[in-house]
Amino acid sequence: MASKNRISRRTFTAGMGAAGIVAGTAPFNIISAQGAPLKVGVLLPRSGAQAGIGQDCQRGVDITAGILKDLKLPALQIMNGDTETNVEVARARAERLINEGAQLLIGAFDSGQSTAIAQVAEQKGIPYVINIAAAPPITEQGYKFVFRNFPTAPVILANAFENQIEIFKATGNAPKTAVFMHVNDTFGTAMQKGFTGTMARFADTPYKVLETIAYDGTARDLSVEVAKAKATNAEALVMVSRLNDAILITRELVKQRWSPKAVLSMGPGWYEDQYLKTLGKLGDGPMSFVPWYDPNKKLSKALEAALAKAHAGVNMNTNHVYTFEALLVAADAYKRAGSADPKALADAIRATNIKDNVSPGPGIQFDAKGQNSALKNSAIQNRGGKLVTIAPKEASNAKPEHPMKPYDKR
């Protein structure tokens, strides 16, 4: 027995050799990981129905490199992927990017597509930072590699009611009735499900909802939907929409000669540049209760300046901010992890504590589920083709204007 356990000269030499190889190469691995840019697969709907928004998110990617350099964060090597606004394509593209060497994924604007990518990322053990997607279940699955720096639908709704109450108190004028219209995709349906329950929690909400109207976001004509909404005689129009439908609905409001006292949007569309550009002065007035940015933060000003330089005339919005912040999280985690090892990256993301950021709230941290639950949302209003932040007061740069100027008096 004793002879079996004895270490021979040959074993000792082999062991020392192996240890030497490991010891000698390990530092090189670390140096290599820290020196080389992190390969980040950016999945966005660059074509299909959400192509416009996907391209807008890409602007956030375009302006990131310079800011990361200023912040002394490591460089990222961007690998682009197009989800084609399709859940199955999103899943396939995520797999392909990982096979091609992506060490971290970000994207994909849409809840359905993000859900599919999250499943792939978790299965393959590659960290995935969601830029924009609000459906709560994504971070309720117990995933270890999925992180979201974007508020969930219930948080968006809760903040929306808080901000609305603040605004109506400040203006001393509130609508008594409302009609709720929402797009019938994953996001719109999640928002609709949360809307009634959340509203019930805010006893100070001044209006009651007379009717809820779901509609197809890809519809070519929304005249029926608006006619149905107008027939309720509601004072306010509460919206959860996308861009194209927001434009179509506004046109119908004008054509059908209906000027609600307020248009209260709890989703994208109503604040986007294309909306403002297409509708001109008819685009003024709607308030959007959305994940936004704190205009008073230092990094917001830097991001705005970078956007103005790269894309003159483009107003900074949710798409740019949260796509940028997803990349910021990736670069920050890579720096702290000191390695592109997926587990080390995931652990570093989980330990994120970024105070110098853009979105409202105390900064970027993730809870045990991988969700940044400290995020705050803002209320913004369209004014003269620009966007001003009107609530919460501590992250605002203008006072709210309510009621909205009627369309026929502009």
Add this chain to the structure above:
Amino acid sequence: MTTEVVLKIAISGVLTGLVYGLMALGLSVIFGVVRVVNFAHGEMMTIAMYLVIVFFSALGLDPLLMLVPISAVLFALGYLMQRAIINPFINRPEHSQFMLLVAVALIMVNALLLIFGPDSQGITTTYSFDSFDVGGIIIDAGKVYAAIAALIVAVALFAFFRLTLTGKAIRACADNYNGALVVGLDVKRLYSLTFGIGAACVGAAGTMLMIVTDVTPAIGPAYTLLAFVIVITGGLGSMPGAIVGGVLIGLTEALGGFFFTPSAKTMFSFAILVLVLLFRPQGIMGRKTA
């Protein structure tokens, strides 16, 4: 719900349906004569819609003034497509024709995406936000103009096929291919003319649709599908059937969306399609084949 609101929605549905009918008319004409199903139909219409954007941006021309020139451009496109690409496939199996036209459609969508980008684009005319108040019923002015123009184009097309020699020759080709060859008609040229006329119809419909809606490159397939639903409902190859089908689908979607749920309004048009296929497979105005 007041009667005014219901009437307003019904009128809106009929007006939209007339423009859809004109779009489907092009598909019906092509299928009725050439016996090729144009799977690039909606995509051709988006080309016409983008031409409106280009001319409107560059010259400030009203879509109503662009109706004839854009139809002419689409006629040329259709004529050349038939002559250069589709004629060699005329006697090939249907699945080959299908693949060819789907490929053409994909190329069109991606070319538009490259040229114009993915953003939704529209035009704002002097009457874009106008509406008529007829006894308390508010009617979209743009839809009224578009529907009137669609009706005029449809009537002109019927007159062409009934009253002109070329129109009669095309109908002869549709009725009896071999007979047309025997009497010395240049069938290939007539096929190209027919495809051109079908494309001109879709060009006119696209021009009119720009008055009431926006365009994105990705919207083509949805219009192709809509044209199929209308043509099958109205009767494959029947010109009046396309208009009737368009109006029926427009009306059904509008009233179905109003009385039930707007998000399911497309479902009602498919329900009509299923009913027609079950009880009158040849379509409302189609002829029964032996």
